[in-house]
Every structure is written in C-alpha cells, then in structure tokens.
Amino acid sequence: MFYVFLIVLICILVEEVSASVGMGYNSLAGWDVGVTNGRIWDMGAAWNQIHMGVDTYNWDNLDAIVGQMQSLGMSITYVISACPQWLAKYPNNPYPAPWLGPGSNSMPSDMDEANKFFWNLSTRYAGRIQAYEIWNEPQLSDFLYPYNDVELGDLATMTKRAYSTIKTCDVGARIVAASLLPRASSGGMSKASKYLDAIRANGWNVDLFNCHIYPNIGEGPDVWGSMLSDCRGTIASYGAPSGEVWVTETNFDLLGSTISEEAAPGYVDGAYAQAGAQGVTEVYWYGGDTTAS
Numbered sequence: 001m002f003y004v005f006l007i008v009l010i011c012i013l014v015e016e017v018s019a020s021v022g023m024g025y026n027s028l029a030g031w032d033v034g035v036t037n038g039r040i041w042d043m044g045a046a047w048n049q050i051h052m053g054v055d056t057y058n059w060d061n062l063d064a065i066v067g068q069m070q071s072l073g074m075s076i077t078y079v080i081s082a083c084p085q086w087l088a089k090y091p092n093n094p095y096p097a098p099w100l101g102p103g104s105n106s107m108p109s110d111m112d113e114a115n116k117f118f119w120n121l122s123t124r125y126a127g128r129i130q131a132y133e134i135w136n137e138p139q140l141s142d143f144l145y146p147y148n149d150v151e152l153g154d155l156a157t158m159t160k161r162a163y164s165t166i167k168t169c170d171v172g173a174r175i176v177a178a179s180l181l182p183r184a185s186s187g188g189m190s191k192a193s194k195y196l197d198a199i200r201a202n203g204w205n206v207d208l209f210n211c212h213i214y215p216n217i218g219e220g221p222d223v224w225g226s227m228l229s230d231c232r233g234t235i236a237s238y239g240a241p242s243g244e245v246w247v248t249e250t251n252f253d254l255l256g257s258t259i260s261e262e263a264a265p266g267y268v269d270g271a272y273a274q275a276g277a278q279g280v281t282e283v284y285w286y287g288g289d290t291t292a293s
Contacts, residue, residue, distance in 0.1 A: 022284030046082035217256035221270025246282035
C-alpha cells in the first residue's frame with residue numbers, strides 16, 4: 001500500500017527537508033528510524049482508553065508508546081480527545097467513531113473531573129511529552145457532535161482548563177489547538193471558523209494552531225499548498241496571538257488508489273516544499289496501519 005512505502009520514503013528524505021519528519025502511527029510495530037516527531041492518536045491510548053473511572057487510570061499503553069518514541073529520540077505530541085463514556089455529557093451520542101465507542105464524540109459533563117485527567121497526564125509525562133493537541137477534528141461528527149455554539153463553547157472552556165493545568169504541571173509543554181479541516185467535504189474553513197470564534201471568545205489559550213490536510217483523490221501538492229494557505233489565512237484574519245501552524249495529519253489518496261513508487265517522491269517533496277514556503281515546520285504523516293502490506 002502507498003502509505004507503507006511513503007513512511008520509508010519519508011525517512012530516506014529526512015535530510016532533504018526543512019520541516020520535521022512527523023508520523024502518526026496506529027501500532028507499536030513497523031516503525032522506522034529517521035522519524036523525528038511522533039503524534040499519539042489512534043494507538044489505543046486515547047483519553048477514554050486511559051481514564052477508566054473517577055480517579056482510575058490505566059497508563060500501560062501510553063507508557064509503552066511514549067517509551068518507544070523516546071528511545072528513538074522523537075519529540076512527542078499527544079492528542080487529548082475521545083471523552084470516556086462514563087464522563088460524557090451525551091454518553092449515547094449518535095455518530096461516534098466506531099473504534100472509539102459511545103460517548104467519545106461528546107464533551108465531558110464534569111470539567112473538574114476532566115481536569116484531573118489533564119493534571120495526571122501532564123504530571124506523569126512532564127518533560128517527555130512536548131505538546132498536547134486539544135481535540136481531534138471537531139468538524140466531523142465522528143469526533144464532536146453536535147457541532148454548535150454550545151458544544152464549541154464547552155470545547156473552548158475545556159481548552160482553557162487544559163492550558164492552565166498542563167502549563168502548571170509542565171511549563172515547557174506547548175498547547176496545540178484542535179485540528180482544522182480545510183477540505184470542502186469536511187466543511188472547510190467556513191465551518192472551522194465557528195471553532196475559532198469560540199476559542200477567541202475564551203481568550204485563545206493555545207500556543208499554536210494546526211490543520212489536517214487530505215487532498216481529494218487524484219489531487220497533488222499544489223492543492224495541498226492551497227489548503228494550507230486557506231487555513232493559515234483564516235487564522236491570520238482572526239488576529240490570533242500566534243500565527244504558528246502545524247500540519248498534524250496529512251496524506252495523499254488516503255483510502256484511495258495506490259500511488260506508484262515512481263510518483264510518490266514528487267508528492268512527498270511537493271508537500272514539504274509547500275510547507276517550507278509557508279513557514280510550517282511540523283508535518284505529521286498519517287500512515288494508517290504501518291504493519292500492512
């Protein structure tokens with residue numbers, strides 16, 4: 001599959017790009033030396049897979065992932081998303097991502113209890129996890145439902161609590177905004193603006209922004225760059241304290257046709273060229289199951 005070849009290719013090209021070589025894995029297997037940054041999401045260590053009940057936590061999977069990333073010298077980003085069902089405001093919310101289960105696309109019902117998770121997480125991994133991304137793809141019903149002013153207000157409040165708590169426990173940690181989706185089929189930056197409205201109203205409480213870039217099947221680096229520019233331009237129009245933007249998920253033809261080995265270098269080089277031209281230093285490829293063939 002293309003995404004398996006791409007991971008190897010990215011490692012080969014590490015010396016040729018100005019942006020970091022980031023990867024989002026789905027398991028502890030099949031990793032390659034040369035990846036400089038790791039993003040922890042879809043690895044069996046989401047919020048609802050750790051926070052099992054009031055003051056009850058299971059850190060085993062996250063300990064293993066962080067340990068392996070550290071052994072390879074990676075800078076680590078952890079995604080705080082997927083609310084535990086027992087803590088969910090809407091425990092039987094429709095449309096949750098099947099692999100995350102009921103309630104995962106809800107905001108928490110008790111921000112104080114949620115804040116205990118932020119405190120325990122950032123205390124346990126202080127100095128080991130460098131950045132915390134507050135929520136994954138809220139524009140999609142799989143991860144946040146409903147997408148309205150009330151729930152986005154809760155997400156902004158949660159972001160503020162997480163920012164304060166994590167900075168108290170680990171002053172060097174960086175707080176990354178929820179991922180924005182510039183692709184039209186995900187609502188684009190018009191829908192993303194509703195989230196930006198909410199966090200601006202609450203005082204921002206993020207150190208930087210991020211977007212996920214998935215061009216439609218058959219589209220290449222030029223469209224990739226246009227989507228990044230759309231995201232950066234919208235953020236700039238808000239006058240946010242920080243204009244820094246990361247791309248914490250990306251790939252081409254995801255779940256589509258296979259890209260040939262001959263064509264793949266052009267996609268990879270092209271994406272990094274677009275990122276570099278726009279001053280983006282963090283790019284994380286979403287590789288799917290890297291043990292697949």
